[in-house]
Amino acid sequence: MLSLKSKPPDSYDQTCQAEAGKLLFLDGTRCDHVFELRQGIVRGVCLSREGERQIAAFFFAGDQIGLPVSRCYRFTAEAVTDLQYVRHSAARWQEDLISTWREQGRLLPSICAEQDPIFRRGIIVGRSGVLVRICAFLISVIDRLAEEDGVLEFPLTQIDLADYLAITPEATCRGFRQLRERRIISVPRRNRLIVQDRAKLAELASGAQLP
Amino acid sequence: MLSLKSKPPDSYDQTCQAEAGKLLFLDGTRCDHVFELRQGIVRGVCLSREGERQIAAFFFAGDQIGLPVSRCYRFTAEAVTDLQYVRHSAARWQEDLISTWREQGRLLPSICAEQDPIFRRGIIVGRSGVLVRICAFLISVIDRLAEEDGVLEFPLTQIDLADYLAITPEATCRGFRQLRERRIISVPRRNRLIVQDRAKLAELASGAQLP
DNA sequence: CGGCCCATTGACAGGCATCAAGTCCGGTGG
DNA sequence: CCACCGGACTTGATGCCTGTCAATGGGCCG
Numbered sequence: 256m257l258s259l260k261s262k263p264p265d266s267y268d269q270t271c272q273a274e275a276g277k278l279l280f281l282d283g284t285r286c287d288h289v290f291e292l293r294q295g296i297v298r299g300v301c302l303s304r305e306g307e308r309q310i311a312a313f314f315f316a317g318d319q320i321g322l323p324v325s326r327c328y329r330f331t332a333e334a335v336t337d338l339q340y341v342r343h344s345a346a347r348w349q350e351d352l353i354s355t356w357r358e359q360g361r362l363l364p365s366i367c368a369e370q371d372p373i374f375r376r377g378i379i380v381g382r383s384g385v386l387v388r389i390c391a392f393l394i395s396v397i398d399r400l401a402e403e404d405g406v407l408e409f410p411l412t413q414i415d416l417a418d419y420l421a422i423t424p425e426a427t428c429r430g431f432r433q434l435r436e437r438r439i440i441s442v443p444r445r446n447r448l449i450v451q452d453r454a455k456l457a458e459l460a461s462g463a464q465l466p
Numbered sequence: 467m468l469s470l471k472s473k474p475p476d477s478y479d480q481t482c483q484a485e486a487g488k489l490l491f492l493d494g495t496r497c498d499h500v501f502e503l504r505q506g507i508v509r510g511v512c513l514s515r516e517g518e519r520q521i522a523a524f525f526f527a528g529d530q531i532g533l534p535v536s537r538c539y540r541f542t543a544e545a546v547t548d549l550q551y552v553r554h555s556a557a558r559w560q561e562d563l564i565s566t567w568r569e570q571g572r573l574l575p576s577i578c579a580e581q582d583p584i585f586r587r588g589i590i591v592g593r594s595g596v597l598v599r600i601c602a603f604l605i606s607v608i609d610r611l612a613e614e615d616g617v618l619e620f621p622l623t624q625i626d627l628a629d630y631l632a633i634t635p636e637a638t639c640r641g642f643r644q645l646r647e648r649r650i651i652s653v654p655r656r657n658r659l660i661v662q663d664r665a666k667l668a669e670l671a672s673g674a675q676l677p
Numbered sequence: 678c679g680g681c682c683c684a685t686t687g688a689c690a691g692g693c694a695t696c697a698a699g700t701c702c703g704g705t706g707g
Numbered sequence: 708c709c710a711c712c713g714g715a716c717t718t719g720a721t722g723c724c725t726g727t728c729a730a731t732g733g734g735c736c737g
Contacts, residue, residue: 301589305673309592311585324581353564370535370581374522375477377588378512381520381632383694385725413684423593423726445684445734450684596693624716634694639717649728656702656715 264421270341279332279340280439286323289348292316297337298415299330299373308417310460312372319368323387324348337409380421382462389430390460393440399449409448481552490531490543490551497534500559503527503653506549509626510541510584521584521630525620526610528580534560547621552596593673600641601671602653608661620659 270293273279279290279297290297297314311330314320320332323345343351379391400407413431417424434440439452439459450456481504483635490501490508501508508525522541525531531543534556554562590602611618624642628635645651650663650670661667 303672305594306672307593311588311590322547329582329585349567353567356560356564370584371540373581373588374540374584377522377591378520380588380591382514382518410681414682420592424684425727426725429725432685437513437687461514462518487720625714635716635720636695637693640693643717 270339273338273340274348275334275336275338277334277338277352279334280328282329282331284325286321286326286328287345289322289343289345290320290332291341291343292318292320292333293339293341295340296335296410298330298335298419299332300418301330304457310376310415310419310423311420312369312376312397314369314372315396317368318372322369324370333416337429376419384462385420385426385430385434387423387460387462389416389420389427389434392416392420394453394457396459405450405453407448407450408446409442410446467583475554481550484545484549484551485607486545486547486549488545488549489502490545491539493540493542494538496539497532497539500555500556501531501543502552502554503529503531504550507546507621508543508549509541509546509630511629512541519589520632523581523587524607524630525581525583526607527581527668528579533580535581535652546626570588587630591640594647595673596631596637596641597644597670598673599633600627600638602625603631604661604672605664605668608664614659616664618659618661619657620653621657 262382273295278290281319282301292314293315297318297320299311299314299320301311303307303309314332321328330336341349346365375395379388382388385395397407400409413424413427417427420427431440431442434456439450439455441449441451443449484506491499493512494557501587503525505527508529508531508653510522511523511530512522514520523544524546533537590599590606593599593602608618611620613619624635628638631638642651642653645667646653648666650660650661650666652660654660
């Protein structure tokens, strides 16, 4: 993963902290900064005029958020957990992108870091069935959140999860209960999740029916 | 919209034709060409291993498809209608991108041409209610397909539409029937659609309930 | 300890998927 | 030119899933 070369952060690229819940940037405002997430989780939120809330993607350490792919940000970025990140000016970010291209001949792969989660979310939401979506999402984040084999920090509320999966919080809760009852996952405590049967999780994510 | 500068197509950038149904590129193969669509409609298809089919986006004249945003294409591109397009080598496409950046200082906006439809589809599919999705989709394509005020060429099958909206073809059909009965649209013949009441269409797309 | 937000659970209704026919249309071949 | 054929569209009946509403429980923080 391209990490904006090895240049240390200078006065233009400030390392920042942010508390959970804090706003990084607002939907519709000018793209003038790129946020490189070093630690924590960020959610990309879209609000319709009627107040419907959707989460277009979750971002994790290593992701870059707010690429000037359009003139304005297309979602609001909020900290889900406490964050550590680097804020790059968009202009400098583009320059770095190009110098990387000259040296390595790879230009766009880094952009994938933001677009890919959004793309995958579209595919997950397009699947039918609450369990399928939940499992597909879990499979896609296990590796990003894993501390050790099968054990993960999981600081997402079911409300956020529901808005990401385009279902209700109640359905989310019931889905998790099923997974717990079938011993596919366990939730020893809030913010923690253990994957007990990853194979079955993947199977369900693929649309297999429960016996 | 950036159209790869004014350079005329040379031996590297071949102008091509394609019949409806023809394959442009296959999901998972190496991104070595960018397709600039001059005329017609292309669908971006994702197949899950179990055969579930989704359409991640429709592309129209002016869009660029297959950007090397990842190492491999993330969907299969098929012609919905007869096409006219230009095939650019990915390497040359990147060079052009950068020379454009030097001259205009705008680098990534052109990329938006492919990513934006995918993003918007995710938001549409994340909405609840068949009618809402249908109307939201129609609103988003009216301007791309309009021949004259409210009259559009509409060569999408309800099957493709259903796979795009993540609903069934039957639900699509019933949704269109409702819109016809309420005189919001009319369908004089196959492949043609007239928007009679765009305001109400937008209203429904926003989640308003029918009286 | 109290309040608040989130998670959980139950009851219920409604929307939509599913299945099954039947119709329409364009294309093909005789 | 016409008959046939296949795929897409249409429509109806049925049942399940899941959204909705309401109430309770539980953990965290002030």
